[in-house]
Every structure is written in C-alpha cells, then in structure tokens.
Amino acid sequence: MRMLMLNGTFYTMADVEDTVEAVVVEADHILYAGNKKVAESYIEESDDILDLQGATVFPGFIDNHVHMLWLGEKLDRLDLSTIHSRQAVLKAIEEKVNTLQPDEWLIAEGFNDNQWDDTRIIDRLELDAISTKHPIVLTRVCRHALVANQLAMTLAGVTRETPTPIGGYIGKDDSGRLTGYFKDTAQELIKRSEPEKDVPYLKRMIALSVEHLVSKGLVGGHTEDLSYFGSESYEKVTAAFRAHIQEGRTPFKTHALVHHDVLTNYLLDPSKSEALPYYTFGAMKIFVDGAFGGRTAWLNAPYSDNATTSGLYIHEEAELEALIKTARKHHLAIAAHTIGDRAIETLVKLLKQYPSTSSLPDRVIHASLVSDKAIALMQDVPIILDVQPLFVSSDFPWVIDRLGEKRAQQLYRFNTLTQSGIPILGSSDGPIEDVSPLKGIAVFVNRRSIYDGKSYTKEEALTVYQAIESYTKKSAIATNTEATRGQIKTGYAADFTILAANPFHVNTEDLSAIAVKMTMIDGQIVYKNNAL
Template identity: 40%
Template structure:
C-alpha cells in the first residue's frame, strides 16, 4: 500500500496517469506518438470560488495551468485536439486547492515524531504518558514532549520541575505547551541551560519562580531559549523525516500549500532551507511552501543570494517574521488593560515600540514585507504604528498573524494599510470558554471576531498554526461556520461571528492567495490559475454544518499531478 501511495507523487503526470487504477484514460496519435499533454477533469461539481454560486462541470488543464472551464461538451469540442488524458471525478466536489496560511510545517512533523501530549485530559494522564516514555529512554537522553494544555485538565495543573524530576530522574525533560510560547523543564534541563535563581529574565521572556526565587521549570516566550539551546542539534535526517511526515499528512487532508515559519529553529537558515529543497523537489513531492523568514536569519537568506519572492514554482520566501507578543494561554499576549483573571499582568512585549519599529525598518531595507505575530490589542497597536511609520514596499502586503483582539480604533487604522490578517478559526473551538476568564466579557465583542473583520473589508486568510491546532482545513472551516468544538451542543461561542461556508472556504483559498499577492495565480478555478485542486466527497457549501466533519478528501492535486488519492490507501 505504501508503494502505491508513493507512486502517485513520484512519477511525472504523463506516466502517473497510467497508474491510477482505471481512473484516467489516455489517447494517442497514430503511430503511437503522444499529443502535447492536456487533461480534462469532468463528472464533478467544480466550484470556481469566483462567486458563491459559481460552479462548472469540467476543467481543461495543461502544463500545470488551467486552460478553460465549462461543460464537458464545451471542453471536448473546443480542446479535443489537445486533450490526451481524462480524469473522471466520479461525482466529487472540487475546490481550488486548500492552503494553510500559517503553520509550522517542520514543527508539525516533529509533533508526529515526538511524544504527543495534546489529547490528554488530565494531569494524571500526562504523568502516565511521561513515565511510560521515560522508561523507553537511555540515561541522559532528552525526553521531549509536545502539546500539553493545562486548560484541558480539571485542576488546570502546571507541573513543577521537581515533579518532572521524579518522573524522569535520569533524563533532561522539555515539554512544549500547545501554544509554543511556554515550556516545562526539569532540574537537569535547567542545569544544562544554566538557569539558576540568579538568572535574570531575558528580554521578552519570563522565568516563573517560586516564593524562594527558584525557577519552577515553567519558562515563557524568550525564556524558553535558555533551555532550548542546550537541546542537542537536530540532524539532516531528522529534519527530512519530520518534514516528510508533515507533507504526507497535509496532502492527505487536502492541502496543496502552506505558509510556514521554520527557518530559525533547526540548526539555522541553511540547514532548514536545504531540508525544504530536498523534500519538496518537484519530482517525488510537490507542494507550495511559502517560507516566512524570521528576523534573526534574514541576513542569512541574503548572504545565500536569496531575496523576497519565488525560488521556484514550489518554494518562495515570504515576509520577515517578527513576534510582537506571546499567547493568551500563558498570559503573555500583550493587552492594553490587565488580564481579567490576573490583574497583576498585561502580558509580555517581545520588543519595545521603538525596537519593533527598528525591525520593520530592517525588513524594508531588504525590500521585504513583514509578518508580525500580534495576539493582544496592545501588540497590534505596536505593529500598526511600526508599519505606518515604515510602509510596505510597493506591490507587497504586510501580514498580521492571529489578531485575536482587535478593537474598533485599530480596525479603522488597518483599513488604510496593505495588510492581510492570518486568522485561525480553530482557536475559537480550543480557547473557549476559558479565554473568557482571561479577557473578561467586556473584551469579547472585538475578540476572535472573524465576521466583523470580513464585514469591514479586511483581507483575511485561514490557517491552523499547526502543530498548535490540527492541520486539517475541514476542522478550521467547521470552526469558522459553527464557532464551537465538534460534538458540542450549543449555538456557538459569539454566534453573531459565524461565517458562511463560502466565507470559511474562501479563507483557505482566495484568502491565502491574496495574502501573498498571488490572487491572480492561486485560489480560484479559472483560466490562467494553477491546476491545484482539493476534491471532496460531499458539498461542504450546501451540507449541514456538522456534515463538514464527515467529508473525506478524495484527491489532492498539485500542479496537475494527483499527489493523494483516497482509493490508493484503501486498496
């Protein structure tokens, strides 16, 4: 079964079309000479995403691009001489290929390779999982876990380093919180990171301490790096395994691309970028990866001879990534007013106002837009001030990522800026109702308010922030439409902010394309656009909202190549 699935991604389209188990038919000229390859995709409902009600029944593609759309009869009559391959969609519902506008692809692959703590519902479950993993490790080997979330535990327990010492007395332990803005470390890990009672909080980070001033092992935002730097460097083989695992799962879930931020975390720019070029080679694997460039490695990009924009048809460099604040879960998102459930803090600024402006100025010196992580309203204010003072280069668009708290005065300022807003609909499903405790009900009307952003004409793109949330775009679409978690029986959190199915799908198609200035190339099924498709077994635009969760991906098509087909794994 593994060979069959790999076959669809390893071979060029002409040969692969002969290996799709009767799904395609090919035609030849006399004397056995093949025509220039053109493909007719037919017998499905094909949404162009140009308009909510616009669909066609057939598409002609050639050399990875869409040539024409219409009825099967029209396409055959007009393009008969160039069509050599026929793809029977067998009633499938076709959308422009779904693209995740913000995630961490290697990090997502890592979460599949490391101890996954994301689904645990109690501190006892987490302890059992850690004990079991510790028994598997050799003395001195690092115990690395991903995705714990104390908000899922009845008692909201956050483990102390001494408890982790008891679980793994012979191993350094680092456990990454689901938001990736906090870690837990045991005493051995703190010692290797040289974190003591005398260690000062780094700029943009917090070492949580007990009443005696000793580190508890809970490190927030920039403080994480004190211990992370002690973790052994990853190998090329490890990175390739992680990225491959992520890609194989993403195409299975209907994703044809992702805007990802990884380049500053795995041995530096060169090692990480080389991983992308090796894994996404356009032969064994095709995928549209748009790489954000962290401000600490932007010089490395330039020194390697790269600039903002396309590297090839599958890889491109995006804006310079900057973190303005942390996350709501750890109370490090930067707020204008103190936290409702912790009035002693308003969060953490990763950079001062002036420092953030200098970073934006630095991006402009490289003729780059910026992609700024902004969760809290004060962080958003800092970001807006910076890009107002140093505007985006011509024909580019800045990006503000997450934008979970956006009061009206800041939304008004956003309207005058060339900016895309990367939102994660699944945050509603995972953060409510506990986020109400953090923010208080008075801030909710302008928090997680996706409908308001769209109504006011702001450019929004949809992502998962995987591995923080599941990478499956159907879960994101469901969350945007229902404003609740699967299985919950209520009208949804802030139901007035529900999106229509068309609006929700647009986030992952036209929205993701516009965020990178490629709205004339990706995100629609129209002539001249890329032949990237996501084929589902049901119409999620007309189905009941909860039926979105039961939809299956039948095919994922990138560059006119079927890179995933459901039947192949079932055979």
C-alpha cells in the same frame, strides 16, 4: 498530455456558487474550465480522463500560517494534546521514559492545562521524580511555554541567578526555587541545549509534514521555520526544503516567512533568488507579544483573572520600530505575531508610519483581540490577517475568565473584519491546531467550542463561501498570485482540493466530517483516499 476532469461539481470561487461542468489540465495549469462538451473537444485518445464520480472540487486549499517542521516533529514525538488530565500526562511521560536510550532527551508536544480538571502547571520536581537521567521538556500546545526538568535546566546552564530575558518569564516559587516553567523568549534558554538537528533530520520532518498536509486537502502552506533549529538554522532548513524538492518527493507549495533573527542569513544567501517551483520567500516575521494561555498576550488593560499583569511585549517599542525600518530598508513586508489588543494597535500604527514598498502585503498573524480602534487603524493600511478559526473552538469558554465578558466580545471578529474590508486568510498555526481546513471552515461557520459544545459570539460567523474563500481566492493575495492561483479558471495553476461531499449542501454541523477524496498539485495527484 492532457487530462479531462469530469463528473464533478467544480466551484471556481470567482463568485458565490459559480460552477463549471468540466476542467482540462495541461501540464501544471488549467487549459480550459467550462462546458463539458467543449472540454471533451480538447481531449485526444491518448489523453487521461479523471472521472470524479460526483465529487466536489475547489481550487487547492492553502494553510496561510503553519509551522511545517514543528508539525513534523509533533507527528514524530509523544503527543500530549489529546491527553485530558494532568495525571495522565505524567503517566504518559513515565511510560515514554522507559523506552528511551541512556541520556536520550524526551521532548513531548502539546500539553494543554486548560483541558485538565487540575489546571496546575506540572512542576520540574514531578518530572525529576520520573527521571533524573533523561532531560525532559514538555512544550505547551501554544508553544509559548514549556516545562523542563532539572537535568534539562542544568545542561542549559539555567540557575536561580539566570536573568529573565526581555519578553520572557522564568517560573519560581515563593522561595525562589526554579519550577521549570519558561514562557516566550525564556524558552530559548532551554531549547538552545536540545540535541542538534541536522539536514537529514529536518528532511524527515518535512516529509512527515507534507504527507500529512496533503492528506487534509492542502496544496500549499505559508510556513515559519527558519530560525528554530540550532546553529546555522537558516542554512539547514533551506537546504532541507531544497533537497525535498530536488529529490522529487511529494510536492507542496511552500512560502517561507523570514524570522528577523535570520534576516542577515537570508540577505546573504545567494540561492534565495533561484527559481524553485515549490519554495518561495516572503515577509519578515516579528513577534510582538505572547498568548492568552500563559497570560503573555499584550493587553491594553490587565487580565481579568490576574490584575498584576497586562501581558508581555517581546520587543520594546523602539526596538520593534527599528525592526520594521530594517525590513523596509530591504523592501520586505512584515508578518507579525500579534494576539492582544495593545499589540495589534502598536503594530498597525508603526506599519502606517513606515509603509511597505514590497509587492507583498503586510500580515497580522492571529489578530485575536481586535478593538474597534484597531479595525479603524487597519482600514488605513494595506494589510491582510492570517487568522486561526480553531482558536475559537479551543479558547472559549476559558478565555472569558482571562479577559472578562466585555473584552471577550472582541475576540476573533471574523465577520466584522470582513465587513470592514480587511481580508482574512484561513490558517491553522499547525501544530498548535489541527491543520484540517475542513475543521477550520466548520468553526468559521459554527464558532463551536470543543469544551462545552456551545457557539460563541455567533454574530462573528462567516458563511460557508466566505470560509472557503479564505483558504483559496483570498490566500493568493498573500503571495501576489491572484492572477494565477486561488480560482478554477483558464491559465490558473492546476491545484485542486477534491471532497467526497459538497460543503454547500451538507448540514453545517457536518462540515468537519467531510472527507478529502483527492489532492492535486500542478495537475499531479499527490493524495488519494483509497477508502472512497
């Protein structure tokens, strides 16, 4: 059976403002895209007709860096990201504790001290005052830091004498007392003692995540989840995704990065080569540094608001080199978390030294503080950047204090990178940021802060077309599917993001308010906004 889609504006993304009048879908692909009269000739009486009633249609949007299982957990847990004061966070935790079963853990998501008037990190003594009978863990919005109460630390076996792991930080006061604050790799000391997460739990998180993602107009995502869920994490996570697909739940085109900690599990997995329509594997994931919020992004020079540190490297350079060589041995591309300028430069030099033999490109994830030197290095390497436009809105203006005015000019250089010929792909890093691509597009264009409403480094803004391209046509580069995905074109996948308004015609200040009318994956309507 075929389906005729008409009475909409279809942007093919082949070029700026390239549109067609109608589309014919057959099974999971586009049979024809073009003239309405020609399209109608493909349709018989028994076929379906989808009247879009003036909606605007794009190739299906892809989130090029997301954590689907963490997103599911955020949707399922106490969410602190919208609470804008320290005292209100503590009150929310106290109220939540009163609803728990005996000995139940309280794991809350997304506190953001940069939003508080009193920006002091919550101390474990304050959590102990709320409960000594429930382990409490508060994850920071960046997921590069957490705060734990004494019971959580006791269950994890953490004491004053616990050595700080490389690439991590264990908070202590001047007397040596543990404050409960853990950064980057040190977080694993606490997380390893959290309740075990089984396959049914992970399936539920996937289902929550997928329903949320498709409601935002997303048809797929490049996710990184495989190593974070206790013993046999790789096996449990892959089993949960496969079960989601095989049980016929809402489809979502998932492309999984393989964390280096589970590389052996991946290499020994006999099922990894099985053709699954909605689950594929990609590059090997490495963390090079941390984040600005906890001053763990690795910089060439010390932080402007704390001259005692230039951040953290997660791996010694020799270890980082060894990881890249291991990936190359197995013909894998690299996907590396890099935020600071030194982290980016160090990584790209090694990628140039050890070029990829994979069919997939190497990926620099975040690429936040990009020096001119880094841009020159990247121009010599086949590389793509998975960037998060919403970092602009949530990092400015406080990040200026972290880095200083001069360095802050080199943050999120989306236009400079584009003009330099380096592909940038739009993403959210969800649940770190909102997964709505419309919100991402708005910030690509406006570069407006959520804190003071000002636009920062406006010369680095993208056009609306460039912003949408980063979620559509350019996203196909990452999976080597440029010939089948990312455009509305004959033979391409029938994936569509259908919007209630035209992003090219609205005021740019209204881009984030555009409603998603419908989401289609392989010709199937997976989300419909019944209010429209």
